[in-house]
Amino acid sequence: MLASIIDRLTSLVSKYLVIGFFIPVLMFAFIAGAILYHDFGWFREWARPEISGSAKVFDVVAILVGLSIVAYLFSVLSTFLREILEGKHLLETWPTVMQHLQTRQQERLKKIQTEYEVARREHELITRRRSSWRQALSNAASTGMQNHKNASTFDPKSQAALEVEKLESMRSEAKGFSSADVEAAVNLLVTALEASDESFEDAGGHRSLREKRFSVLELIDYAEDYWSSVELRQFNERQSRFGLSFVAATAMGNVAQTMQAYAVTRYKLNLEKFWGDLQTTLQTNNRDFFAQLQDAKTQLDFLVTCYWLSALVTLGCGSMTLTKGDSAALFLAVVLGGPIGMYFFYLLAVKSYQSFAELVRIGVDLYRFQLLDSLHIARPRTARDEQVIWSTLQRLSYLGAEGTELSYKQDTLTSAQ
Amino acid sequence: MKAELAGVRRGNGKAGFKAVLSGLRVNLVAPVGKGVELIFKYWLGVSLVVYIALAIAGAAWIHFRHVSERSFMNWTEVKDNVEIKAKPEGIWTLVHEYVRSPALVEIEANNDEWEYAPGKKCSANGDLGSTLHPQDAILPSAPVGALIGKVGGSTAGTTDGRLFVVGKRALLQLDQNTSGPLFLTINDQLSGLQNNDKSIKVKISIVYVPQVSSPATVSPIPQPVANTPVSGAPIAGAPIAGAPVPNK
Numbered sequence: 001m002l003a004s005i006i007d008r009l010t011s012l013v014s015k016y017l018v019i020g021f022f023i024p025v026l027m028f029a030f031i032a033g034a035i036l037y038h039d040f041g042w043f044r045e046w047a048r049p050e051i052s053g054s055a056k057v058f059d060v061v062a063i064l065v066g067l068s069i070v071a072y073l074f075s076v077l078s079t080f081l082r083e084i085l086e087g088k089h090l091l092e093t094w095p096t097v098m099q100h101l102q103t104r105q106q107e108r109l110k111k112i113q114t115e116y117e118v119a120r121r122e123h124e125l126i127t128r129r130r131s132s133w134r135q136a137l138s139n140a141a142s143t144g145m146q147n148h149k150n151a152s153t154f155d156p157k158s159q160a161a162l163e164v165e166k167l168e169s170m171r172s173e174a175k176g177f178s179s180a181d182v183e184a185a186v187n188l189l190v191t192a193l194e195a196s197d198e199s200f201e202d203a204g205g206h207r208s209l210r211e212k213r214f215s216v217l218e219l220i221d222y223a224e225d226y227w228s229s230v231e232l233r234q235f236n237e238r239q240s241r242f243g244l245s246f247v248a249a250t251a252m253g254n255v256a257q258t259m260q261a262y263a264v265t266r267y268k269l270n271l272e273k274f275w276g277d278l279q280t281t282l283q284t285n286n287r288d289f290f291a292q293l294q295d296a297k298t299q300l301d302f303l304v305t306c307y308w309l310s311a312l313v314t315l316g317c318g319s320m321t322l323t324k325g326d327s328a329a330l331f332l333a334v335v336l337g338g339p340i341g342m343y344f345f346y347l348l349a350v351k352s353y354q355s356f357a358e359l360v361r362i363g364v365d366l367y368r369f370q371l372l373d374s375l376h377i378a379r380p381r382t383a384r385d386e387q388v389i390w391s392t393l394q395r396l397s398y399l400g401a402e403g404t405e406l407s408y409k410q411d412t413l414t415s416a417q
Numbered sequence: 418m419k420a421e422l423a424g425v426r427r428g429n430g431k432a433g434f435k436a437v438l439s440g441l442r443v444n445l446v447a448p449v450g451k452g453v454e455l456i457f458k459y460w461l462g463v464s465l466v467v468y469i470a471l472a473i474a475g476a477a478w479i480h481f482r483h484v485s486e487r488s489f490m491n492w493t494e495v496k497d498n499v500e501i502k503a504k505p506e507g508i509w510t511l512v513h514e515y516v517r518s519p520a521l522v523e524i525e526a527n528n529d530e531w532e533y534a535p536g537k538k539c540s541a542n543g544d545l546g547s548t549l550h551p552q553d554a555i556l557p558s559a560p561v562g563a564l565i566g567k568v569g570g571s572t573a574g575t576t577d578g579r580l581f582v583v584g585k586r587a588l589l590q591l592d593q594n595t596s597g598p599l600f601l602t603i604n605d606q607l608s609g610l611q612n613n614d615k616s617i618k619v620k621i622s623i624v625y626v627p628q629v630s631s632p633a634t635v636s637p638i639p640q641p642v643a644n645t646p647v648s649g650a651p652i653a654g655a656p657i658a659g660a661p662v663p664n665k
Contacts, residue, residue, distance in 0.1 A: 041625065100460060326483045328476035335472045 016294060020301035021071040021078070028309035029067055035317045035334060039325040074305050082304050085349065086256050087249035101249035109242050109254075116234035123227035125179035130220055133186045137213050140193035144209075152200035154209045160188035164212050167219045176226040182219065189216055240354045252346075255353045259360045268387040269368060270394045271360075281371045282363060293363065296356040303349040307342055314338025378409040492523075492622040499621060501564065501601045503531035503613035507572040508555070509600035512621055516568060516599050518591040523622040524601070525586045526564050531615040533562035533605045541617050542584045543604060554604045556580050564617060565604045569597030575607070583619075 036043040049059075074081070084090050091098045155161070163185040170177050189212060198209040243257025244265070263271040271278075282290040314334060321331040369379050372389070380386035392406050499512050516522060526541035533539060537547065543563030551557050555575050556565045559582035568591065570578030579595055581587065582604070599621070603613060 322475050328480040332476045
C-alpha cells in the first residue's frame with residue numbers, strides 16, 4: 001500500500017519532494033506514533049481502528065494530507081535548516097559557542113594541514129634520497145664482497161638487523177616511518193655490508209645480509225608509497241572539508257565553503273553569484289549530469305530532514321513521556337536514542353554534502369565554458385584570461401557596466417563555433 | 418598592586434581596600450575563572466555528561482511517579498452526594514453522562530435507608546428477607562431493594578446496557594467494549610416503583626485505565642471494606658445489551 005501511495009505521489013509531485021521530504025516525515029511520524037502508542041491510552045484508542053484497517057477513508061486521507069503539508073513545509077525550509085547546520089542563523093546569535101566551535105574546526109584543519117605537510121616533506125625526502133640510498137647499499141655490498149670474500153661477521157642480532165626488523169614490523173602494522181628511520185637503517189646496514197660478504201651462506205643456507213639489503217630496498221619503496229598516499233589523502237581531505245582561510249563553526253559549514261573556495265582559487269569564479277546560471281546551463285546542456293546533481297541534493301535533503309525530524313521527535317516525545325508517560329525505559333530510549341540518531345544523521349549529511357560538493361566542483365570544471373557561451377562571452381585562450389573574465393563578470397554583475405571592459409561574442413562567431 | 422600595598426603600609430585606606438579586593442580577585446575569582454575555562458575547554462564532554470545525568474534524573478522521576486500512581490489510586494472523576502431516589506422519575510437515575518472504557522468505576526452508597534414498599538426499609542444492600550420475589554424485579558439476581566446499576570442504554574430500559582448489582586459498595590471493571598451513560602436505581606418490580614420512598618446518596622469515582630486486558634493488569638484496586646459485597650465482575654445471568662431477553 002505504501003509503495004503504491006509513494007508511486008502515486010511521485011507521479012503527482014517531484015521525486016525530489018517525495019524522497020527528500022515526504023518519506024522522512026512518514027518515517028518519523030511512524031516512530032513518534034509507535035512511541036505514543038506504547039505510552040498513551042488516548043493515542044491507542046484513536047490509533048486502534050486505523051491499525052485494524054477499519055479506519056475511515058477520511059482519516060487516512062487527512063493523515064496523508066497532513067504529512068504531505070509537513071513535508072512541503074520542510075522542503076520550503078530546507079535551505080534555512082541546512083544553513084543552521086552550516087553554523088548560520090542560530091549560532092550567530094551565540095558568539096561564545098560559535099567561537100569555541102570555530103576553534104575546534106580550526107584545530108581539525110591544523111591537524112590535517114600538519115599531517116599533509118609532514119607527509120609531503122617525508123615523501124619528498126624519500127623520493128630525493130631513494131636513489132642515493134640504493135646506490136650506497138649496492139656500493140657497500142660490492143665493497144664487502146671484494147674485501148671480505150667468503151667471510152661474514154654479520155650478526156642477525158646486530159643493531160642493523162634490529163633496525164631493519166623494526167621497520168618491517170611497522171610495515172606489517174600498516175604504519176609509516178620517517179625518512180630519518182630509513183636513513184638510520186640504511187647507514188647501519190651499509191656499515192654491516194662493508195664488513196662482510198653478503199653472498200656468504202650461513203649454516204642454515206641463508207644469506208641473511210643480502211636478505212636484509214633486499215628488505216631495506218622494499219621498505220624504501222613502501223615508505224615512499226605510504227607517504228605519497230597520506231599526502232594525497234590529506235590533500236583531498238583538506239580540499240573536500242575546508243574552504244579558504246575563514247573557518248566556519250561546523251563541519252557542514254566548512255564543506256559548504258569548499259565549493260566557493262574551489263571555484264575562486266582555480267578560476268576566480270564567484271560560484272555563489274553564478275551558481276543559478278550554471279544550474280540553468282547544466283539543465284540545458286547535460287540533463288544526465290543535472291539529474292545526478294539533483295539526486296545528490298535529494299540525498300542531502302533527506303539526511304538533513306531526518307536530522308531535524310530526529311530533533312523534533314526527541315523533543316516532542318521526550319517531553320510528553322516525561323510529563324505524562326509511564327515508562328522510564330521508553331523515555332530513556334527517546335532522549336538517548338534521539339541525539340545518537342541526530343549525530344549519525346549529521347555525520348551522514350556531512351559525507352553526503354561532500355559528495356554533492358564534489359559534483360558541483362566537477363560541474364564547474366566541465367561546464368563553465370558553456371556558461372560563458374550562454375552569457376555570450378568568448379571563451380578564454382589562457383587560464384589567466386579566464387580568471388580575468390570571471391572577475392570582470394563578477395564586477396559587472398555587482399556594479400553594472402561602469403568601469404568594466406568586456407566584449408561580447410558576435411553571433412557569427414557563435415554559429416561558426 | 419605594589420603601590421596599593423605601599424598605600425596599606427602608609428595607612429592609605431582607599432588603596433588598602435583596593436589591595437584587599439585585588440587579593441580576593443586573585444584568590445577567589447581566579448580559580449572560578451579557571452573552572453569556567455575548563456568547562457568551556459571540555460564543553461562538549463561536560464554537556465554530554467549533564468545531558469545524560471538529566472536524562473537519568475527524568476527517567477527516575479517517571480519511575481517514581483509511576484510507582485506512586487500504582488500505590489495510590491488517582492480517581493479521574495469523583496462525584497459525591499449523588500441522590501438516588503427510591504421512586505425515580507422513570508426507572509433509572511442518570512448519574513454520569515458517559516463512562517469511557519476501559520475504566521474502573523467505584524460506587525459507594527452511604528448508610529441511609531430507603532423504602533421499596535410502604536414501611537419496608539432497607540439499606541443499599543437490599544432486604545434479604547423480603548416477601549417480594551427478586552425474579553420479578555429489574556435485576557433478578559440481586560436482592561429486592563438493593564442498589565443496582567447499568568452502563569449504557571436508556572433511563573427507561575431494563576434490558577439494554579450492562580446491568581450489575583451495586584449494594585453498599587461496588588468496584589466495576591469496564592472492559593474496552595463497555596462504554597455509555599451510568600444509571601442507578603433500586604431493584605424493585607417495575608409496577609412497584611411508584612410506592613417507594615426516600616433516597617440514598619452515593620459517591621461515584623471513575624478512573625480511566627490505559628488498557629484492561631485481564632484483571633491482573635488492573636492491580637491498583639482499593640481494598641474493599643469488610644463485610645460489604647463487592648461486585649463488578651460480569652454477573653451470571655445479567656442481561657447483556659443486544660442479547661435475547663429472558664421470559665419472566
